[in-house]
Amino acid sequence: MIDLMDVVYCRLGTRDLAGAEWFAVNILGLEVSERRRGAVYFKSDARAHTLCYVEGGADQQATAFEIGSAADLDRAAAVLDGLGHPVHAGTADECDARHVRGFIRFNDPSGNPIEFVLRPETTGRRYHGTRDAGITGFSHVGLCSTDPARDELFWTEVCNARVSDRIGDAPLMRFGTIHHSVALFPFHQPGIQHINHQVQATDDIHRSLAHLRANQVPVTFGPGRHPTSSAQFLYFTGPDGMTFEYSTGVCEIHDEPLWRDRQFHFAPKGFCQWGSAPKIAAFKD
Ligand SMILES: CC(C)c1ccc(C(=O)O)c(O)c1O
Numbered sequence: 530m531i532d533l534m535d536v537v538y539c540r541l542g543t544r545d546l547a548g549a550e551w552f553a554v555n556i557l558g559l560e561v562s563e564r565r566r567g568a569v570y571f572k573s574d575a576r577a578h579t580l581c582y583v584e585g586g587a588d589q590q591a592t593a594f595e596i597g598s599a600a601d602l603d604r605a606a607a608v609l610d611g612l613g614h615p616v617h618a619g620t621a622d623e624c625d626a627r628h629v630r631g632f633i634r635f636n637d638p639s640g641n642p643i644e645f646v647l648r649p650e651t652t653g654r655r656y657h658g659t660r661d662a663g664i665t666g667f668s669h670v671g672l673c674s675t676d677p678a679r680d681e682l683f684w685t686e687v688c689n690a691r692v693s694d695r696i697g698d699a700p701l702m703r704f705g706t707i708h709h710s711v712a713l714f715p716f717h718q719p720g721i722q723h724i725n726h727q728v729q730a731t732d733d734i735h736r737s738l739a740h741l742r743a744n745q746v747p748v749t750f751g752p753g754r755h756p757t758s759s760a761q762f763l764y765f766t767g768p769d770g771m772t773f774e775y776s777t778g779v780c781e782i783h784d785e786p787l788w789r790d791r792q793f794h795f796a797p798k799g800f801c802q803w804g805s806a807p808k809i810a811a812f813k814d
């Protein structure tokens with residue numbers, strides 16, 4: 530079993546690094562933590578970075594999860610290799626570019642590039658964006674899955690994720706107490722489906738709604754409330770068509786032995802209890 534602790538960052542390729550930076554700062558509300566040749570890093574909480582845009586194709590993506598020790602990382606590489614997932618061990622330069630002490634990269638069964646990382650840097654300094662979006666941190670990622678049942682087994686049997694709830698066959702999975710850190714959505718190809726940042730309060734959702742509208746940013750779902758995590762949410766489109774989500778009030782699961790994953794409809798009522806309907810391809814039946 531590969532023990533993962535949390536989702537830690539996403540890397541997104543873009544052909545318009547300056548445009549992506551403008552969006553991340555002025556619309557999403559992140560803080561630039563560092564600029565390097567061909568890469569811009571963003572903070573959304575105390576961690577050194579939780580998002581990195583790199584110059585390249587929009588298909589150059591990765592989602593990173595923290596692993597507990599160097600021995601666990603070696604064991605994970607052996608397990609993945611044994612299961613037929615070719616593993617690349619990060620070079621010193623690649624580790625430096627990710628602010629981690631070590632990592633391995635492989636593709637999940639759908640072909641999503643995944644990184645398991647050791648000791649990602651934190652700063653002890655809280656984040657503050659120039660735009661007050663009320664962000665409290667990067668919280669979860671939605672991954673496209675060409676076979677959610679198969680991929681659920683990868684995350685829960687090969688790794689230590691636990692299913693909190695399912696919407697249709699799409700599992701929302703946790704590593705700790707937060708309702709979900711990774712969710713899988715049926716789609717015909719792999720890719721990061723959405724990136725979630727938690728915000729402090731309902732006010733932040735509505736303040737952002739006005740800001741997005743004023744800046745002609747397509748709002749694709751919400752405001753609404755997820756019946757699964759009980760979080761209030763808002764989805765919108767960013768650079769290269771990436772979906773971003775703000776949400777507030779995600780529930781925590783503390784009664785671990787008693788929790789039973791629940792089944793929700795893969796239909797608007799399973800996504801939103803206020804009646805909002807998504808304009809997002811992966812959320813349509
Ligand atoms: C709309 C997607 C499928 C979705 C559904 C539920 C939650 C949640 O319970 O918080 C999400 O975060 C989602 O992105």
Ligand SMILES: [Fe+2]
Binds near residue numbers: 669671723725774
């Ligand atoms: Fe989400």
